[in-house]
Amino acid sequence: MKKIKIAVATIATGVLALTGCGSTSGGSDSGDGETININAFSVMEAANEPVIEDFQGTDAGADTTFETSYGASGDQSRGVADGNAASVVHYSLETDVTRLVDAGLVAEDWKDNATNGIATSSVVVFVVRKGNPEGIEGWDDLIEPGVEIITPNPGSSGSARWNILAAWAHIVGAGGTEDDAKGFLTSLLGNTIALPGSGREATTAFTDGSGDVLLSYENEAILAKQSGADIDYVVPDDTLLIENPAAATTDAGEAGQAFLEFLTSPEAQADYAQSGFRPVVDGVEIEDVEGANDPADPFPAPGTLYTIDDTFNGWAEAADKFFGDGEEGNPLGIITELQQSTGKVGDE
Amino acid sequence: MSSALSGATIDAARPAPPEGRRPRRARRTTPRNTLGRGAGLGLGIAMVWFSILVLLPLSAVVAAAAEGGWGNYLDVLRNDQTWAAVTLTVGQAALVTVINIVVGTVIAWVLVRDRFWGKSLLDVIIDVPFALPTIVAGLVLLSLYGPNSPMGVHWAFTPNAVTLALAFVTLPFIVRTVQPVLEELETDVEEAAASLGAGRLTIFRRILLPSLTPAIAAGAALSFARAISEYGSLVLLSGNKPFETEVVSVRVLTFIENGSNASAAALASIMLFVALVVIVALDLVQRRVARRW
Numbered sequence: 140m141k142k143i144k145i146a147v148a149t150i151a152t153g154v155l156a157l158t159g160c161g162s163t164s165g166g167s168d169s170g171d172g173e174t175i176n177i178n179a180f181s182v183m184e185a186a187n188e189p190v191i192e193d194f195q196g197t198d199a200g201a202d203t204t205f206e207t208s209y210g211a212s213g214d215q216s217r218g219v220a221d222g223n224a225a226s227v228v229h230y231s232l233e234t235d236v237t238r239l240v241d242a243g244l245v246a247e248d249w250k251d252n253a254t255n256g257i258a259t260s261s262v263v264v265f266v267v268r269k270g271n272p273e274g275i276e277g278w279d280d281l282i283e284p285g286v287e288i289i290t291p292n293p294g295s296s297g298s299a300r301w302n303i304l305a306a307w308a309h310i311v312g313a314g315g316t317e318d319d320a321k322g323f324l325t326s327l328l329g330n331t332i333a334l335p336g337s338g339r340e341a342t343t344a345f346t347d348g349s350g351d352v353l354l355s356y357e358n359e360a361i362l363a364k365q366s367g368a369d370i371d372y373v374v375p376d377d378t379l380l381i382e383n384p385a386a387a388t389t390d391a392g393e394a395g396q397a398f399l400e401f402l403t404s405p406e407a408q409a410d411y412a413q414s415g416f417r418p419v420v421d422g423v424e425i426e427d428v429e430g431a432n433d434p435a436d437p438f439p440a441p442g443t444l445y446t447i448d449d450t451f452n453g454w455a456e457a458a459d460k461f462f463g464d465g466e467e468g469n470p471l472g473i474i475t476e477l478q479q480s481t482g483k484v485g486d487e
Numbered sequence: 488m489s490s491a492l493s494g495a496t497i498d499a500a501r502p503a504p505p506e507g508r509r510p511r512r513a514r515r516t517t518p519r520n521t522l523g524r525g526a527g528l529g530l531g532i533a534m535v536w537f538s539i540l541v542l543l544p545l546s547a548v549v550a551a552a553a554e555g556g557w558g559n560y561l562d563v564l565r566n567d568q569t570w571a572a573v574t575l576t577v578g579q580a581a582l583v584t585v586i587n588i589v590v591g592t593v594i595a596w597v598l599v600r601d602r603f604w605g606k607s608l609l610d611v612i613i614d615v616p617f618a619l620p621t622i623v624a625g626l627v628l629l630s631l632y633g634p635n636s637p638m639g640v641h642w643a644f645t646p647n648a649v650t651l652a653l654a655f656v657t658l659p660f661i662v663r664t665v666q667p668v669l670e671e672l673e674t675d676v677e678e679a680a681a682s683l684g685a686g687r688l689t690i691f692r693r694i695l696l697p698s699l700t701p702a703i704a705a706g707a708a709l710s711f712a713r714a715i716s717e718y719g720s721l722v723l724l725s726g727n728k729p730f731e732t733e734v735v736s737v738r739v740l741t742f743i744e745n746g747s748n749a750s751a752a753a754l755a756s757i758m759l760f761v762a763l764v765v766i767v768a769l770d771l772v773q774r775r776v777a778r779r780w
Contacts, residue, residue, distance in 0.1 A: 213744050238746075292727045294741035333644045333726030336737070340723045343626065348635040349643060465566065466747035467555055478729045479568050 172202030173394035178225035180212035180298070180383070181339065182358065186259075186414035187229075190407045199397035211337055213297045219244065219388070226391035227399050229258055229383065231298035233447075233454040236384045249386040258385035258402045259358075259416040262441060263305035265373045266345060266353035266360050273351045277375050278309040281352060282326035290354035291341040292334035293462060293474055298381075299338065300462055302354040303474055305379035307461070308445035312377065321477060328481045346370060356381055361415030361437070364430035372432065377443035379450070382419075412437070545759070552756045555749030563753045568729050569738050573754075575646065576735040577761055580714035583653040587710045588703055591661025598662070599669040613663070616656050621719025624655055629724050644726030649734065652720040657713050661706030668702040697777050704773035708766040715758055 177187065187207070194200035208215065208223070216235035219225045220242040228245070230236055236256070239245040250256035267275050273286060281288060291299035306327055310320035332350055335341040338359055345353035346368045360372035387399045401407050408418040412425045417438045431437035451457040465471030522530060552559065563569055597603075598610055616624065628651060633643040642648045672695070680690050718736035725732040735758055742751035 217743070292737070292741075295727070295737055295744055297744060331728070334728060336722035336727065336740075344629065344633075344643075344723060344726075347629055347633050349629075349633055462745065464742055464745040464747055464750070466563065466742060466745070466750035467559065469745060469747060481729075 172204055173392045174204050174206055174226075175395050175398050176224050176226040176390070177205060177207045177229065178215050178219050178223065178227070179207070179209055179229035179385075180215060180231045181209050181337075182231075182362070182414075183229055183259075184209040185362075186358075186411055186416065189410040189413070190402065193406055193410060194398055194401045197397075197401065199394060200401065203394045203398070211296070224390065225388050226395035227385065227387055227402075229385040229402070231381075231383050232300065233382075233384050234458050235297060236386050237455065239386070239388065244388045244390075245386045246389070250384075252403075254403050254419045255382075256384045256386060257382040257419050258399075259383040259411050260419050261356045261358045261381040261383075261416055262374060262378045262444065263302050263381060264355060264357045264360050264378070265375060266342070266355045266363070267371050267373060268351065269369050269371055271371055271373065275352055275373060278306060278323075278377070281306075282323065282330060284330075286330050286352060287350040288327065288331045288352050288354065289333050289335065289341050289345050289350040290331060291338045292336055294334075294464070294478075296337045298356070299334075299341075300458075301356065301379060301381045304447070304451060304457065304461065305354075305445070308379050308450045309375075309377055312443065312445045312450050317473075321473065324474065324477055325481055328477060342368075357417070357438075358415030361428065361430040365415075374432075374439060374441055376441055377445065378441050379445045379447070382447065383416075548752050548759070549756050552749060552752035555753060559749055560753050560757065563750050564757065568733070569735075569754065571730045572733045572735050572738045573757070575649065575733070576715050576758075579646070579649045579653055579734075580711050581765075583650060583657055583714050584707050584711045586654055587657055587661045588707055591658065591706060591710075592665050592699065592703060594658075595662045595665035595669055599666055613659050616658050621656060621717070622723065625652060625720040625723035628652055628655065628720065632724075643724055644728065644732060646725075646732055648724045648726070649721060649732055652724050653714045653717055656717060656720055657710040660710040660713065661703060664702045664706035664709070665699055668699055672698055700773050700776040704769040708769045711765050711769075712762045715762060 177183075177191075179187065184207070191205050195203060206224075208218075208225070210218075212231040212235050216228070216230055216238050219228060220238050225244075228236065228239065233256075236245060236249065240247060240249065265275055265281070267273065273280070275281065275286070280286070290302045293299045293303045303324070306324055307320050310323045311317065315323075333341075333344055335344050338355060341353060342355060342359060342363050344350070346363065355372070357372070357374065360370070363370060364372075385399060385402055387395050391399070403420055405418075405420065405423045408416075408420055408423040409425060412418055412423065413428060415428065415430065415437075418425070425437065427434040428437035433439070447454055447457060451460075459470050459472065461472045461474045463470040463472035464475055564573070594613070598606065598613075619627075628648070629643055631637070632640050632648065632651060634641060636642075642651055676694055677690050680694055685693070716736060717734070718740075721727075721734055722737065725734065727733050727737050735754060739751045739754055742748070742754065
C-alpha cells in the first residue's frame with residue numbers, strides 16, 4: 140500500500156512538473172512578448188547566446204522569449220521547408236535561404252538590406268599544427284607532395300563548399316584559366332586524406348592528430364583555440380570571404396523582424412566577433428578576441444579577398460556549376476567530376 | 488528482436504522426428520483461424536502499429552523513388568561513385584556479418600557455458616555499442632586507431648576503418664540472439680550424444696548447430712541490415728573518400744544536399760532491396776540447416 144502511495148505521489152509530482160513547464164512557456168507566449176523561433180547552423184548555438192541576451196536588453200526585445208534550433212545548415216533549412224517552425228533563420232550559405240524563398244517562406248526581397256542579407260562573415264583559413272612545422276603559408280604549399288589535407292565533405296556538407304571555392308578562386312582570381320584551376324584542385328584533392336561530414340567533424344579529426352593542414356573557417360579555428368586545441372591557423376594572402384545569410388520568415392512578427400535587424404547592429408556584431416566572426420558592418424568596437432592569432436588585431440585583412448558574388452557570380456550559379464551531383468537532370472558539377480576522376484586515379 | 492528469439496527457441500525445442508522415418512513436412516495441426524476476441528485485438532494493434540511505423544514510411548520511400556521513374560534507379564547505379572559506395576557498403580556489411588557469426592557465437596557460448604571472473608560485467612557491457620551514440624563511437628575509434636593510436640594501428644580513413652566501425656556497432660546482435668537459445672539448450676542431449684560415442688565435431692554439427700542456426704541467422708540479418716545503413720560512426724572515422732571509403736549513407740546525404748531527393752530515395756530503396764534479399768537468403772539457409780537434424 141505504501142509503495143502505491145509513493146508511486147502515485149511520484150507520478151502526481153511528475154505531472155505537476157510537466158504542466159508547470161507547459162504553463163510557463165505558454166504564459167510567456169500569451170503576454171506582450173513574442174516568441175522568436177531561431178533556426179540556425181550549429182556554430183551559432185554558442186555565438187547567439189550573448190546576442191540574444193543583448194537583444195532582450197533593448198526596448199524592442201524586452202519581453203521576447205526565444206526558442207532555438209541548431210544543426211547542420213542544409214538539414215535545418217530542409218526542416219523549415221518541410222514545416223519546422225522558424226521566425227528567424229541563419230544559415231551557412233545562401234542556397235539554404237533560397238530553398239525557403241522557393242518554398243514561399245522567406246520574402247523574395249530578403250537581400251534588400253544594408254548587408255545584402257548577410258549576418259555573419261568569416262574567411263577560409265588553414266589550420267596547422269602548433270608552430271606550423273610544415274611551413275604552410277599559402278595555397279600553393281598545400282599541393283606539395285606529401286602534405287596531408289583534411290577538409291569537410293563538399294558533397295554532404297554545404298559549408299564545406301566555401302573551402303573548395305576558395306582554392307578555385309586562388310587560381311581563377313589571379314587570372315588563371317578554368318583548366319589551371321581544375322589542375323590545382325586535382326592536386327589538392329589528391330593530397331586530401333579525409334573528407335569528414337561537417338566542419339566540426341573535420342576539426343575533431345584534425346585536432347585528434349590526423350593530417351598536416353585543415354581547411355576551415357576563421358571562426359572555427361578561433362573557436363577551436365578558445366576551447367584549448369593545440370593548433371595554429373594561417374590566413375592566406377588571398378582567400379574567400381565566407382558570408383552567412385540570415386532572414387526572417389513569413390512567420391516572424393515585429394520582434395522577429397527587430398531581432399533580424401539587431402543581428403547586424405554594431406552591438407551584436409561585437410558579440411559575434413568574440414566568437415570569431417568578422418563584422419559585416421563598419422564601426423564595430425571589437426575587444427580582444429581570445430583565440431585569435433593576435434587578440435588585439437583579430438581579423439587582419441588578407442591581401443586579396445575574393446567574394447562569392449564577384450568571383451563566382453553568386454551561389455545560385457556556383458552551387459550547380461561546381462557541386463551539382465549529376466542526378467535527375469542536375470548538371471555534373473566541376474568538383475563532383477574532379478572527385479570522381481581523382482578517386483579513380485587513386486583506385487588504379 | 489524478441490520475436491526472432493522466441494521463434495528460435497521454439498525451433499530448437501521441437502523434437503526431431505524419430506530415426507529411420509523420412510522427415511515429413513510439418514502438418515498444420517492448428518485450424519486456420521484461431522483468433523479469439525482478445526487475440527483479434529492483439530493482431531489488430533500489431534498490424535496498425537506496424538503499418539504506421541514501418542509500412543507507411545517504407546512505401547513513402549519507394550513512392551518518392553518512383554517519382555524519378557524506373558530509369559532513375561538505373562541512372563543512380565550507373566554513377567561510378569555511387570556504385571563504388573554500394574559495393575563497399577554491401578561488401579563490408581557482409582564481411583562484418585560473417586565475422587559476427589563466428590565471434591558473436593563464441594562470445595555467446597563463453598557467456599552461457601563458461602564461468603569466469605567478470606562474466607556478469609561482460610554480459611552487461613556487450614550492449615554498450617547499442618547505447619553509445621554512433622558519432623561518439625566514431626570519435627572513440629578515431630582516437631584509438633587514428634594517427635595517435637596507442638596500439639600503433641593506423642586504420643583511420645582506410646577501408647579497414649569501415650570494417651572496424653561496423654563490427655563495433657553490430658557486435659551485440661548475434662550475441663544477444665544466440666545467448667538465450669544456448670541458455671535453453673540442455674547439456675543432457677550433448678552428454679547423451681557423447682556417451683553414445685559422438686565426437687565433439689558431430690555433437691556440434693548435429694546437435695548444437697541445428698538448434699543455434701535460427702538464432703544465428705536472425706542475428707546475422709539484423710547485423711547486416713544495421714551495417715548497410717550505418718552513418719554516424721563512419722562519417723568521422725572513414726574519411727568519406729569517394730571510391731575508397733565513402734559508404735552509401737554518405738552518398739544519400741550528398742544527393743539530399745543537392746536536392747536530388749528522388750535519387751536519394753532510389754538509392755535507399757535499392758539498399759532496402761539488398762537487405763531484403765539477404766534476410767530471405769539467411770532465412771532459407773537457416774531452414775535448410777535446421778531441417779538437416
